[in-house]
Amino acid sequence: MSPFYKDDQQRFMTLPVLICDDSKFARKLIASSLPDDWEIDISFAANGVEAIEAIKAGKGDVLFLDLNMPQMDGYETMAYIKKHDLPSMVIVVSGDVQEEARKRIKKLGALDFIRKPIDNDKLSEILSKYGIFSGNTNCSERTKLEDNQYGDSLDEKLDAFRELSNVAMGQAGERLAKVLDKFVELPIPNVSLIQANELAMALAAIDERQNVSAISKGFISKHIKGEAFIVFDEANVSTLSKLMGRQVENNEPSYLEVLMDVSNLIIGACLNGLSSQLDTQITHSSPMLLGMNATIRDIVDKSISRWEQVLVIEIAYAISQENIYFELLLVIPSTEVDATFKQILNTKGAAK
Secondary structure (H helix, E strand, O other): OOOOOOOOHHHHOOEEEEEEOOOHHHHHHHHHHOOOOOOEEEEEEOOHHHHHHHHHOOOOOEEEEOOOOOOOOHHHHHHHHHHOOOOOEEEEEEOOOOHHHHHHHHHOOOOEEEEOOOOHHHHHHHHHHOOOOOOOOOOOOHHHOHHHOOOOOHHHHHHHHHHHHHHHHHHHHHHHHHHHOOOOEOOOOEEEEEEHHHHHHHHHHHOOOOOEEEEEEEEEOOOOEEEEEEEEOHHHHHHHHHHOOOOOOOOHHHHHHHHHHHHHHHHHHHHHHHHHHHOOOOEEOOOEEEEEEEOHHHHHHHHHOOOOEEEEEEEEEEEHHHOEEEEEEEEEEHHHHHHHHHHHHHHHOOOO
């Protein structure tokens, strides 16, 4: 008998499975990855608070858990489960693939980790390893779950872009963590559709820095195009250069070189993450300096003034132990949103 089941009778009962992720799109994808002939009763939670309530109600014997969520994130959720000895086997499903993240979740009692997007062979291996399920791993029918259908409203489009960027963000964070040998804190990407002339005002309202430096890269493919740029302040660049084993001299060329190197690393990794998920080859331009010691308004206006309305993905990276904070912005013209959304659904198998 599998160590998971408490008695023989439970072996033949429908197993309560809980999927916890703040993205409806991600919940859809996880559910669609579960084996068709696995006798389970699926419930959903959008954050750790809802997950804890569901587990206490007997709906989460197996929990597929995201890490980056509002209200109560995955780390906090696992800490609560461990402290209160709740009956739930936790499998983390996350775009944060840093080695430090894996170590943390193991200490908090997670069984295992699956990176997003889910590899069905890896999922099958984990379920079999822990005696949870070892039958047919075909998952083609699970997408038909009525409660998991995905529409095409603006909110659902923004949610799909948020999950797309969440995975790409995690891949970029992993590369940066390896280069700097530091844990990179990953946020929930902020995604919005706004008038281009409102972006600078919105960013200035939430950013207290008076002057910043920024690097931009244009990108284009059959399914997506836009502009990516990173916003730094001077202290960030100096500290980043030291972590990279380099010394920034007190001159503009040295400072600019570090800006370019870090920008190439982050933007390149993020665009590669988008490319693999959209099953398309993204071409991007050489990095371009938008400004040094300039205002956010000047930088943003210079970058996107040619568009009227844009979808903006804002990712605020942090290495708090070094007091490093910087923003990656992906700006996509509104005319491209529908085509990219369609490709997201096609590549993820999430179309209605």
